[in-house]
Amino acid sequence: MNCFNCSKKSKCTRKCFPVPLTKPQQKRILESFDRNGDGRLSKQELKSALYYMGSHFPSWRAAQALNRGEMDDLVEYVWQCGYTVS
Secondary structure (H helix, E strand, C coil), rough: CCCCCCCCHCCCCCCCEEEEHHHHHHHHHHHCCCCCCCCCCCHHHHHHHHHHHCCEEEEEEEEHHCCCHHHHHHHCCCCCHEEEEE
């Protein structure tokens, strides 16, 4: 795993740990996947966003998340999943 902001990238000798995404970061990522700009995420857009954030089961997570309505509820759900920056 590469360190966050590490200059050595592939030859880093430090122990690196994933850095949790903040809620604002997660919200920006989710919003960036709204490809048609309608302010709503389709199941495919959400699945792509969850895959991007490292979900092992993006289709299942997307189905669960779509049961939440508003973006704040969705961000809270994604926050509970514990995605990180690697």
